[in-house]
Amino acid sequence: MRQRNDTTAAWTFAATDESGPRTVAPGETTDHPTLLDGWSPADEPATTPGEASDPTPKARARKTTDTDDSKGGEPR
Numbered sequence: 866m867r868q869r870n871d872t873t874a875a876w877t878f879a880a881t882d883e884s885g886p887r888t889v890a891p892g893e894t895t896d897h898p899t900l901l902d903g904w905s906p907a908d909e910p911a912t913t914p915g916e917a918s919d920p921t922p923k924a925r926a927r928k929t930t931d932t933d934d935s936k937g938g939e940p941r
Contacts, residue, residue: 866896866897866898866899866900866906867894867895867896867906867907867908868894868895868896868897868900868901868904868905868906868907869892869893869894869904869905869906869907870889870890870891870892870893870894870895870903870904871891871892871903871904871905872891872903872904873891874891875888875889875890875891876888876889876901877889878895878897894907
């Protein structure tokens with residue numbers, strides 16, 4: 866199960882193969898068979914274990930309204 870470390874501490878997992886132990890910092894994602902306490906499911910495509918994902922939200926486009934002065938005429 867792909868999941869994101871939402872805790873404030875890095876988690877270190879024991880070695881499961883020849884690559885050795887790995888550490889997952891807050892905000893990073895990893896695969897683990899069960900959902901860990903303090904972690905949340907990650908719906909993004911799989912990345913290399915321990916690789917950081919971009920936790921920053923994307924900026925929204927600004928919506929224009931009738932009160933915008935950019936349309937000309939008298940300002941309100």
